[in-house]
Amino acid sequence: MSDASPDTWFDAYLFDLDGTVYLGDELLPGAREMLADLRARGARTVFLSNNPTRDPDMYVAKLERLGIPVDRSEIVNTVVSTVAWLRAEHPGATVFPIAEPPLVRALEEAGVRISDVPAEIDIVIASYDRGFDYRKLQIAFDALWQHGRAILVTTNPDRYCPFPGGRGEPDAAGIVAALEATTGVRCAANMGKPDRIMIDAVRSLLGPDVRSAVMVGDRLETDVRMAVNAGISSALVLTGDASLADVMRCEPHLRPDYVLAGIGDLRPRRTLAPPAAAV
Secondary structure (H helix, E strand, O other): OOOOOOOOOOOEEEEEEEEEEEHHHHHHHHOHHHHHHHHHOOOOEEEEEEEOOHHHHHHHHHHHHHHOOOOHHEEEEEHHHHHHHHHHHHHOEEEEEEOOOOHHHHHHHHHOOOOOOOOOOOEEEEOOOOOOOOOHHHHHHHHHHOOOOOEEEEEOOEEEEEEEHEEEEOOHHHHHHHHHHHOOOOOOOOOOOOOOHHHHHHHHHHOOOOOEEEEEEEHHHHHHHHHHHHOOOOEEOOOOOOHHHHHHHHHHHHHHOEEEOOOOHOEEEEOOOOOOOOO
């Protein structure tokens, strides 16, 4: 672990979004300049989010509103990874999503069959859902416990979603906990950071030519742990969830390679000028 900037550029930069590139509706200092530098150098950039309440188009619109142009293909969030996993691993499955409209819409557009009839449900998807109520809990309970045919998966393992000013909202982990506690069924798969499904989605996007990559984020349990799981470098920024004290409490093998005040400190200590444009 180092509290200094990296000493080299990477081929690819994987960025968490909220707490790393922006906080709420405000761009964090240095983000625009850092991303412009990376693109001038030809580095690959991918933006990752565990938040399933937005689809990629919504992220593109937000980033562009904040002055960061981005291609839709650079966005990988749990809406994307959930649909991809279902297509690859459970084609033809009937699902019951405890989820908000962006994920439900993406499932429908992908041709995934959705049902709220417990006897038909193969997979219960527990997601960040601000419309979660007892009706949804009962449907999932019946599918998982009474009929015993469904499996439980989640879009993301986050306990809460942080907001500016130290506020937050309960996230998908609360819904998973309710279902596990009432049914005794354990969650079988997580579509988000730090688990393999998200790692595989990113690797598929980057392709085999990327030799070095760094995961940049503000959370130890998702961003840094994903880097550890994927065998790539990690940089923790102190602009969101985690503090330096949190880092020091971590087990040594789970600590980030770099601890930075903010995204702008990703620039290597021995900064080289961007390569000249080809003529």
